[in-house]
Amino acid sequence: AQSVTQLDSQVPVFEEAPVELRCNYSSSVSVYLFWYVQYPNQGLQLLLKYLSGSTLVESINGFEAEFNKSQTSFHLRKPSVHISDTAEYFCAVSDFSGGYNKLIFGAGTRLAVHP
Amino acid sequence: NAGVTQTPKFRVLKTGQSMTLLCAQDMNHEYMYWYRQDPGMGLRLIHYSVGEGTTAKGEVPDGYNVSRLKKQNFLLGLESAAPSQTSVYFCASRRGTQETQYFGPGTRLLVL
Numbered sequence: 001a002q003s004v005t006q007l008d009s010q011v012p013v014f015e016e017a018p019v020e021l022r023c024n025y026s027s028s029v030s031v032y033l034f035w036y037v038q039y040p041n042q043g044l045q046l047l048l049k050y051l052s053g054s055t056l057v058e059s060i061n062g063f064e065a066e067f068n069k070s071q072t073s074f075h076l077r078k079p080s081v082h083i084s085d086t087a088e089y090f091c092a093v094s095d096f097s098g099g100y101n102k103l104i105f106g107a108g109t110r111l112a113v114h115p
Numbered sequence: 116n117a118g119v120t121q122t123p124k125f126r127v128l129k130t131g132q133s134m135t136l137l138c139a140q141d142m143n144h145e146y147m148y149w150y151r152q153d154p155g156m157g158l159r160l161i162h163y164s165v166g167e168g169t170t171a172k173g174e175v176p177d178g179y180n181v182s183r184l185k186k187q188n189f190l191l192g193l194e195s196a197a198p199s200q201t202s203v204y205f206c207a208s209r210r211g212t213q214e215t216q217y218f219g220p221g222t223r224l225l226v227l
Binding site for chain 1: 146148155159160173205208220223
């Protein structure tokens with residue numbers, strides 16, 4: 001079965017600075033990868049996903065993630081963060097073991113953007 | 116189009132009490148899921164359903180039951196609540212031909 005490791009539980013950063021949230025998954029077989037964002041007291045929203053094709057995927061609000069099969073990573077980056085990016089970010093990988101399709105989530109990374 | 120909704124938003128129970136959480140989706144999705152979210156542990160799958168009338172166990176099913184009598188609704192039941200079930204519960208749904216899951220706003224449950 002798949003597992004997901006988010007290497008940082010908290011990432012503090014100043015506004016307009018670049019940020020990278022790291023995510024590694026356990027298996028090198030074909031996978032679907034996702035980043036979800038959870039703003040305070042809200043549910044999870046899909047930020048971006050990799051299903052196939054180009055290894056670099058982008059969101060509408062400036063985030064991007066690169067699928068690296070050899071390193072089994074799917075790190076999330078943004079060149080310049082805003083206060084409004086303060087949220088918890090979850091990396092997830094699809095898992096097809098056990099006879100059904102499910103998502104395996106990492107423990108989450110709390111991004112705190114400071115003025 | 117409301118997407119995925121959850122009822123109630125917040126609930127306090129005493130140990131041993133029972134309750135049902137309701138999830139509803141208006142996107143005609145085949146698959147529905149119940150997760151719990153605990154600090155430092157991400158989301159863990161409790162039960163899921165691949166269609167009306169079908170349910171199956173996920174990663175942490177003990178102490179919970181589910182039913183999917185209608186395609187748009189997925190109910191999560193706690194027959195005898197325990198403090199260990201204090202958590203935030205999220206429902207999600209997805210179309211059978213797509214991989215993206217859509218989440219509800221969550222239900223905060225406190226068991227005393």
